Amino acid sequence: MSWTTEQIAAMVEPDRAHRKAYTDPEIFDLEMERIFENTWIYIGHESQVKEPGDYYLAQVGRQPMIMVKDKNGEVQVLYNRCPHRGAQLCTARKGNTGNNFYCSYHAWTFHLDGKLESMPAKQAYEGTNLDFEDPEFHMARPARSDNYRGFWFAKLSEGGPDLRSHLGESASAFDQLIDRAPGKETEVVGSCFRMVQQSNWKIFLENQLDASHPGVTHESTGKSAQQVEAKIRADGKEVPLELSFLSDFARLGHDGWTKFGTIGFPNGHSSLEGYMGLRPDDPDTNEYVRRMYAAYGEEKAEEILAVNIHHMLVYPCNSVQPPLQQLRTIRPLGPDRTLTEIWHFRLKDAPEEIYRRSLAYYYLVNSPSTLVNADDLFNWWKCQHGLESSAREWVSFHRNAGQDIEEGDKTYSAPDTMSEMPLRHMMHAWRDYMTAEKEA
Amino acid sequence: MASATEILAAGNAQAVADVSVETQLAVERFLYRQAEIIDEKQWDDWLALFGDDGIYWMPSEEDQVEGDGEPNVFWEDTYLMQMRIARNTHPRAHSQAPHNRLCHVVSNVIIESEEANGDLIVRSRFHCAEYFRYEVRNFTGKYRHLLKKTGDGYRIALQRTDLVNREGPYEYVLQWWL
Known part of the structure; x- marks a missing residue:
């Protein structure tokens, strides 16, 4: 079939999306034309x-x-x-x-x-x-x-907003990748890790801002990390701080996961507040903060360090984790195949241990031997297969639907929730991109 | 004292040491047993293969000579190995349901150098088929082991595993060492 604008618009409702948005090859081709080959x-x-x-x-x-x-x-x-x-x-x-x-x-x-x-x-x-x-x-x-x-x-197409206008407030992700460097510069470390997700690209973006999944999906990782931490302590050794990247999944608990607000921005961008112990009171962090003060002055340095983002999604292709200097970009290959490139950045003039901390995150979470994303990728693959079934036609985004808070051009999730607001927000942006009148 | 990666980097990866048949056999037996241990998922035995400071390393770049402080596909000490074992065998490790199966073949075993104290650098090649999610994936590459001789047999100080396709892209991920 050929999809009409009306049919595409009808695939997205306020609190649900049609499964064919994730599985249909013709929809995928239209996404390439109207989103990936049309925006920044x-x-x-x-x-x-x-x-x-x-x-x-x-x-x-x-x-x-x-x-x-x-x-x-x-x-x-x-x-x-x-x-x-x-x-x-x-x-x-x-x-x-x-x-x-x-x-x-x-x-x-x-x-x-x-x-x-x-x-x-x-x-x-x-x-x-x-x-x-x-x-x-x-x-x-x-x-x-x-x-x-x-x-x-x-x-790849003429018209539309310039890059700065397109990015809007999502540009703060890139600001943070640079401004967190005492040397005020950032650079890539080595090459990127490349993994193929056997699932639709939107499933990945949705997962990044879905606060209700980590405690479930990553339970085995969190609990195992707690066991290993206990063993290291029993051996009379100091637990490496990096292990908390894994044990946090078990430590936070249901109430913990409700504390991280999400914001939807124009053009489909959205953010999730930070939750990992990013500013612990240890000598390396304190030395890093000292260097930040020296570079920027105390007030400006505190302003930079106070920006609290775990993930910034730059629609439709980036997921950035600025406090850990990680940037993922997606290259959709088909409705059920998505290539990810995952980069790690080094903050100029930050202490070596601060670099190593984010490198540990890059390894534990984002490498091809990930102890975390293995379960994510598996869930997404299962979703993709499930969505190919016609048993149900709709994907549910009902968590805290109707409670989103609109302020100006931004949408905030209801406080103390694991709201699916960002998922709704992205699908609404998707509908807008997919149904926009082609500019002359 | 040179680190294990420095010792490997300083070695001649084309050299062939003139070792005794007994040493060659003992090393081959060690490598075959390591392959069997991982295929049969005998995790206590796996950990016992490594010395206290032993490292399993899979570099992400062809010309990489150091793993410490660099991006790697694997860089694990025995604590991280225990973390991986605990996670992958946890009942809520969803991506290990059903568990995968591995089948290694190790060959082309060449002892590269032998120190007076019996420590060795060994090169070999491997092929591993993984049955996962009802499909078979294939991995091929080379090993380079730095083995320490102890009163109780060899212990791995460093195992470097280079996949032929180390740069990826990886279809899905690697949950176990290869």
């Missing part, structure tokens, strides 16, 4: 490409893209496609392409800004319609690319 999508951080010729591949919707540092030190975002016969120009996921891009098929070469440089026996093109100055024969550029403080995005 994360490409990467400038520290991934330091020297001229350094490049990194990224996927925007169904389009293969390259982020490259040009000879002037500017970051360029280009399509990874030769305008001659369509061959991809870079195949390694990252590298340095030298002074130009070189096509392995017919040796067309391109400057690092994508302009056609040359090809063998080029006199054969004299008198033809091939024009070296015509962008048609350059590596294609996205309609727009821009960065917010070194975090690069591309937008």
Whole structure:
């Protein structure tokens, strides 16, 4: 079938969504067209490409893209496609392409800004319609690319808001990744972890802000961590602080999980307040705070450290955990397959132990051997299979429905709840993206 | 004293040591038994393979020479191993219902170096099939063990496991060591 705007709008109700939004291949294609190839999508951080010729591949919707540092030190975002016969120009996921891009098929070469440089026996093109100055024969550029403080995005369609307007208050996630550094800079650590979720991309986003799942899904992790902590104490050793990232799941209890408010922002962005012991009273944290005071002054440093976000969802593609310097970006592959890239950032001039603490989180929670997300990914896979069943047509978002608090352009969850407000909020944004009139 | 990763990094990963047949057999027996222990999920025996400071390491990058302080696919001391065992065997470990099954084959065992005290660096190759969620996944790669000789047999000071596809993307995740 072909979905009409009315039919798509009818898939989202105030407190539920239709299962086919998660399973239908045609809906997925429309999502790629109307969301991922139409709004601002994360490409990467400038520290991934330091020297001229350094490049990194990224996927925007169904389009293969390259982020490259040009000879002037500017970051360029280009399509990874030769305008001659369509061959991809870079195949390694990252590298340095030298002074130009070189096509392995017919040796067309391109400057690092994508302009056609040359090809063998080029006199054969004299008198033809091939024009070296015509962008048609350059590596294609996205309609727009821009960065917010070194975090690069591309937008493949004309029109719509600029990047800053699109991000709105969700930009605070990127501010936090930088401002929490006493050296006021941040950079990626190594490469990213890449995992394939065998489930729809929206299931992942919904999970990130679903406060009612961690105590259930991660019960085995929380309780096991408490056992190991007890054993380490019994051995007369000091329990590493990082283990609390795991034991917190058992420690918080039902009431604990109701303390973390969520906020919905325009364009589908949303946030969950922080809950992990992010500012313990230990010598390394105190040294870090001292360096922050020295860098920013006490008042400004406290203002930065007071920002309390566990996850910021930058719709539709990022989940950022600023206090732990983690950034996940999703690249949907199909209705039931989603590639995630998970990055860890290092805060310039923070104590080594602070870096190691967030590295431990990166390992324990976000690595391919995760002791936490293994159960999440499994739940999402089970949801995907369940949603393929026609036993029920709807997905329920009823928890605390009707109690959301609207203030200006923001929506707050009801206090002391594990409200599904963010899930409702994201599906309403999804409906708006999917049914928007195409701009001329 | 050099750390276990420094000892591995300083070793010649192409060297072949001239060891006795007895040593070769003892090492092969140790590696085969390790594979059997994980396949049969004998977790107390697994922990006993490692020395007190023993580390299981799976780097995330090909050219990685240090695991400490770097992103890794695995970097676990015996406490983290106990954490993994406790979690994966917990009745509420939803993603282990049903439990997976592993089947290792270890081969190409080459002893790279032998110290006067009997400590060894050993290279080998492995293939592991995992049956999980009614499908089979395959993992292949190489091991490099730093083995300490004790009065009670060998203990692993460091096991480095390099998957051929270490950079991913990983379909789902790895819940057990390979």
